[in-house]
Amino acid sequence: MYGLSVRWSLAEAPADVDEALREYVHGTSLERFGAMEGLRFKTWRTRPGEWFEGTYVFENAAARDEFAASFARTAADSPGSKIIGSAPVLQETFDVVAIAEGRAGFTAGPGPS
Template sequence: MYGLSVRWSLADAPSGTLERLSEYVEAESHAKFSGLPGLHFKTWRARAGEWFEGTYVFVSDEARAQFQADFETRAADAPATAMTGAAPRIEPFEVVAVASGPDGFRSAARFEG
């Protein structure tokens, strides 16, 4: 499996940016990526006042490369770029392994019905 990390700095972002990003993920981004062909999963991670990140894991390096190439052409116009005022750092990586614990894997509770 092959991944991509897309990280925006929150260091100089306006107050309330992380809350606005979280609302955007809940209202739009989660649904958009739930149906992305070639994507195993995406996680949204953050450290308040430090960074906001999308971490993607794809079924193949080709799927990762295609998504990355497309995203790089529109990164300057991405909602997170507009909200943070910062360009993202984009880094591909290889997934060595994924372990799923006995409690399984689920989305945040607010996304479940």
């Protein structure tokens, strides 16, 4: 499997950015990425007031690389960038060595509010 991380700094973002990002992800982004061809899963991670990140895992390198190239061209104008007020500070590809599903199982959908 093949991964991609995209991270934004929240250091200069508006005060309500954490809630705005959560609303966007829950209201729009979950559905969009749930239907994406070649994507195994995506997680949205945040350290409120510090950074916001999308982590993607694709079934093959071609799907990852195609999405990464396309996103790099439009990242500054992406919905996340518009909400945050700046472009991503990091976009990096990686290989996924393994994934373990724990006894609690995997649940898709919104995290804590």
